[in-house]
Amino acid sequence: MWCKIALLFVFSAFYLLANPLPEESREFPQLLAVMSFALAAIALVLDFTRGEAPQGEILDVDDTELKVQDAGRRRLRRKRYCQSWVIVLVSTGVGYLVGFLFTSLCLLLGFALVLGRKEKRVFNAIVAVATTGVVYLAFVVVMKVPLVGGLAW
Amino acid sequence: MDVVQHALLFVLQWQNLAALAGGTLCGILVGVLPGLGPSAGMALALPLVIKWHPATALIFLGALYKCSNYGGSITAILVNTPGDASNAATLLDGYPMCQQGRGGVALGLSATSAMVGGTIGMICLIVAAPPLAEFALKFGPAEYFLTALLALSIIAAVVQGATIKGLISAGLGLLLSTVGFDVITGQLRYTFDWAPLEDGIPLIQALVGLFAVTQAFVLAQSNESISRIARLSGGFWEGVLTYFRHPAAIVRASTIGLLVGVLPAVGQSSAGLLAWAEAKRSSRHPEKFGHGSTEGVLASETATNACMPGDLVCTIALGIPGSLGAAIFLGVMIIFGVAPGPLVFTEKADIIYALFVALVLTSFLLFVIGMLFARRLAVITLLPNEVIVPMILVVSLLGSFAIRNEMADVLISLAFGALGYVMLKGGFTPIPLLLGLVLGEMVETNYHRALMISGGSYTIFYDSIISKVLIALTVLSLAGPYLGPFWKTLTQGEK
Incomplete structure (x- = not known):
């Protein structure tokens, strides 16, 4: 979702930054920006309106250890990514x-x-x-x- | 027939065989280095061959141009990094095969595709070059604009799996292609007064960033290896045998490659992706595509290799290069006094047909080299990421730097690497973006040209029969993913 919101800003920027250009130069990029903005907005709306599927909960299983391991692995991957x-x-x-x-x-x-x-x-x-x-x-x-x-x- | 016989005898002379072998090896090496590509390879080799006999020099450079695609497919399969834009389609199934420990099989498929696709393409070229060139002449600016849109819509719909996301990715690619000088008015757009961007976003640097740098950062997050199982299963010959079990797919992919190659500027990147999309559509197991399907690798590689001869048709017969590599090859031809045009097939028949015969032989030589080195190359997938990651970064960023000798190009690649990573996390694939970057200039130029020819009237985009067919195919490709389930619901409802 955040990616699509960022894309809305990107496409808006492309449209606005083309305004000072002469008409022949700005016509094509602005057309593309408008169409891409519309597609990104549709995708975002579909994300919001899509209902979440109900998930069954198994309450008698303690998954704390799994969550801790998972979180630990994610932290390690993020650390390696930042170091890279x-x-x-x-x-x-x-x-x-x-x-x-x-x-x-x-x-x-x-x-x-x-x-x-x-x-x-x-x-x-x-x-x-x-x-x-x-x-x-x-x-x-x-x-x-x-x-x-x-x-x- | 006499001409072909003479050409064969000429090519079998020791110096021409040596040029053929040298060009093949150099081409593979150049293709393996992400970012170098056939155009840079030919430019680097030109001083070496300038004093040779024209036919020998063209054989060397032609072999280099042809074989760089195979080199690029090796890195696409083994490390998810295409050597050139034409190898982008091979990533879709080649790399997943590698992750499953079947890298050797994928390399076998690739080598066989290079041999078969290249041979089919060259034979068609020898037989049908003039009528193919005439077909290409029927395409005007409006038709080229619509062809590019069709390619983008097919790829967006099929590769991504979600049409809207694919179209967004393609739209971003088209927008990024507008950075730099406007081809019509010469106005600078979106450069923020930064000189390295004045000629537009350099394609190779963007490719390196989107694929090589992104892949390096993905791999850097763990200290395992590319192959998720610690052994290699299957081998080169399994890939070869698997290839010949799909004759219909071979014919389809070769046809698509040849037809796309004939159209100037559409290029090998589109051929591979279009063939992949068609193979998925007509497969009995479309759900396997994108997850290590052998048909996927077969289709993309066969089409890309069949495309290059088609590319040569327009370059030699019309003087219109279909890609950057073809443009460099055209320049080399002119330097050696082989002026392109329809008369070249009669006035310089000995040189041209020697080149064609040499390129057929190159296909077989490629296969032999692939057979000898595939297993050894596939071992790369078992090396730990701490070894592979810096190698990928050094080789790919070196390729970016070496084109213009500017560190700014390294920054551009890193920026695209960051973009590629963000897209990956957001569930977008960069392939439609890459195709948008590749085709963007062609789309905009032909859009403006068509409107200039028609005096501003948009009817030019649906006047001709070819335009109408292209529009229908584009609409079908966009609606197809939604119509399919709807049709199933209807027919199941009737039952």
Whole structure:
């Protein structure tokens, strides 16, 4: 539901941001925005009007432990997701400063050290450095893609 | 027939066989790297082949262009990341097969599809290139606009499972395609004065974000592996045998691929998805589609591989490229003095037919390579996510970066990765969005062109018979999911 509400705002923004444009330029995107807004609104209305199916309750089963495990698993997944984004954003920032080659290194090392298994950290770190070397040889030396360069050089 | 014989003897010379093999291997490698694609691969290989004999150079680049699709299907199957937009349809059933431990079977299906679909497409091309080109000429701007709408509506209705959500996704894709310079007036739209967006949202970077980055973040949440069972069942040859058990599906998918390929700018991405949708509609077990159906992989891969020869028809016979890869190939042809047009089949018959014969042989070489490496590649699905996730991110973001050597492209991919993840959580699939992005410029350009030709009158959109048929098919595709259960209720009520 929240996704559809966000989409309503997105489609409205596309419509409003096209207003300053000349008529030939804004006609097509505004038409699309109106149609997509209408579809999103219909989908939202259908979500609200759809009745919930009655669910039988089994009152004599204690599912507290299941709920705790489930909640725990969800928290762990959310934590790993947030950690992944932090690694990716920091690596991208490093890339802006010193080049994409170092983004690769930071990504590989970051995932190896933060999200990898503790007993395999050293091995994963060695693999990360070796992979960065392969990337350097293949893309910088052979294909001449400039992976080293950025604001700091 | 003489021309074909001469062409075969020419291709069997050692330097041309070497070019064919080299182009095949390079194409697969380029296709496996998400974001690189056939166009970048050909651009990178051009300095290498510029001094070669024109026919040898075209054989190398043609093989590279053709085989990059197979490389892309490998990553689509194994890690849910298409190498190019043309592999998007293979995700729908290829990746679920992998999760079930049947990655080898999926790779076998893909290799066999590449061989059979590519061979059927090339034979049809050799026999029927001029009449196919004439058919393509009957399509004007209004027909192209309606064809794109038909493709979007079919995909939205069938892939998503809920038509409204699919249409919303497609609408968002079409809106995102309007970012950048307006093709008609040259006005900048929705760029917020950020230079990397002036040419529009780059398709490859968006593709990498929507699929590769999203998939990486999904996998990063657990430390298991792609395959949800800790072993591989079935193998390459099971995929091969399964393929030949569906002859009707093969013919249907090849026909769809060839016809879609003949229409310039509609492209391989549409061919695969349309064939998948048709296979689902005509299957005895439509409920299996999207959950690891072998028919799904068969249909999408066969159509995509049959599409490329159709794409070549318009590129060679009319000088109208059907895709970015075809546009680069067209440029290469001109560099080597092979000017496109109807006369090319007579004036440069030796080069053109050598290319066609080489592409037929490429299909078989692809199959052999797939046979040798499929099992080894499928082992990737057993590796833990902590190894796979950074590899996916590095390779795919590298592909994004390498196109324009700009970190801004990496940011664009990450933004689309976030969008893809949010869509996943919201129950939307990104495939209609991707198709909207791919077809958006074609839709808008042909919409405006048609109105310019008709002087602003909308009758041009339903004047011709082709337009009427396209409109009827679009309405049917949108209403079909709702009419089906209604019809069942009626007929069961009669019983």
